[in-house]
Amino acid sequence: MSFETVDGEEGERVVRMRRLVRREGHLPFVPFGLIPLAGLGLLFLIALVPFALGVQGATKRAVTEALAANGVDWAQTSVSGQSVTITGAAASGAEAHKARMIAKRAVSATPFGLARPATRVTVPQGPYTNQPSAEDVEAPHPAAPLQDVTDEAIAAPSWTFTLTHGVLTLNGTMPDQDTKDTVVRHAFDKIYPPRITGVNDYLDIAGLVPPEGYVEVALRGVNTITQCDTGQAGFERGRFNLRCELPDTEADDVRNAAVASMPLGTIGKIDILPHEAVVSCEAELTDLLKEARIEFDSSSAVIDASSNDLLDAVAAAVKKCPGTLRIGGHTDSTGPDDENETLSRNRALAVRNALVARGVDHQRLIAEGYGAAQPVSSNTTPEGRARNRRIEIRVVRASE
Known part of the structure; x- marks a missing residue:
């Protein structure tokens, strides 16, 4: 469309007018005004594609890492948007359900903070690799017998005896005054510097009749913990537990005393940590993890296959170690702390x-994971950051 000028005469005046001329095949003005808006919409769609792909990638990465971290090694994941499909041969329905819940709870970093990216998770519904045969169903293997813990033992007052820096500290509750007096007197009789230099008595009295065998169990706690250099003996919910660091030559005697038949309750967790065995264990693990590193996929908890031989060696070393071991994961300072x-x-x-x-x-x-809180080198150089990204394995000490 365009304007044309028309001259006309009216008396002695010349009148000049402009009138709108609409040519065939031309659209009105308004649709042309929408072209910029259409362009903006197109740009938005173009920008949305990489964002959507990023969300999809984050979802797959988060789910894969979560499954690997929880030992689900049979599952393969595929992702469409935020919908996850898990395939593979689960051992049982429970394993399939476990994989589904892990995937649903997986979190990853987003522009708005940590979030759960998966909105829908589909898992295989059998058949499972661990389906019982007809023979198994008709004649199941009997369960291993368990030591019974009586209600009387579970309800018995609990206590904790801790030995640190030569001082024996008695915490918890005794049934009555006579039981407390017997235990405290026996503890003071064990003072023998430099191993035992003093006793702190913080025991309360419950005002109960002591169950049969209770005094003997409490005295076992005093007798075993006072043979340690450091450690803790305890009786809780009918279970006797002991963590004890001591010389190798004394380890067998203390272990035998700790696991002897119980007059009340049952044996719980017994960790005997001979000094020489702890030192040897940690030295071997330190050497293994210093010479080679357990490698992971970038920014991931998926262990690289190149680390299989190293893990075989680490497992063999760990089996020779005493007690409980703590696996500590560490990162460099790149990225948010959480x-x-x-x-x-x-x-x-x-x-x-x-x-x-x-x-x-x-x-x-x-x-346990410590993030970047325990660096062993500077984070200002690539070499230092590489040293800080590490796995450490140490024996949990009796004093911890």
């Missing part, structure tokens, strides 16, 4: 699961 802590914890869990898969008792392993 993300580093999550990554380091997931990597420690992945190593724990890898060692359990190699025959290490899972009850002997603790996994």
Whole structure:
């Protein structure tokens, strides 16, 4: 469309007018005004594609890492948007359900902070690799017998005896005054510098009739802990527990005393930590993890296959170690603290699961993540950051 000028005469005046001329095939003005808006919409769609792909990638990465960190090694993941499909041969319905819940709870970093990216998770519904046969169903293997803990033992007053720096500290509750007097007197009789230099009595009295065998169990606590250099004996919910560091030559006697038949309750967790064995264990693990590193996929808790031989060697060393071991994951200072802590914890869990898969008792392993809080080198250089990204394995000491 355009304007044209028309001249006309009116008396002696010349009148000049402009009139709108609409040509065939031309659109009105308004649709042309929408072109910029359409362009903005197109730009928005173009920008949305990489954002959506980023969300999809974050979802897959978060779910894969979470499954690996929790020992789900049978599952493969595929992602469409925020919908996750898990495929693979689960051992049981419980394992499939476990994988689904891990995927649903997985978190990853987003522009708005940590979030759970997966909105829908689909898992296989069988058949499972561990389906029982007809023979198994008709004639199941009997469960291993368990030591019974009586209600009387569970309800008995609990106590904790701790030996640190030569001082024996008695905490907890005794049933009555006579029982307390017997235990405290026996503890003072054990003073023998430099191992035992004093006793702190913080025991309360419950005002109860002591169950049969209670005094003997409490005296066992005093007798075993006072043979340690440091440690803790305890009786809680009917279970006798002991953590004890001492010379190698005395370890067998203390262990035998700790695990002898109980007149009340049952044996709980007994950790005997001979000094020489602890030192030898930690030295071997330190050497293994100094010469080579457990490698992970970048920014991930998935262990690289190149570390399998190293993990075999670490598992063999751990099996020779006494007591409980702590697997510590560490990162450099790159990235937010909360993300580093999550990554380091997931990597420690992945190593724990890898060692359990190699025959290490899972009850002997603790996994913890420290993020960038415990650097061993400067984070200002690539070499220093590489040294700070590490896995450490140490014996949990009796004093911890």
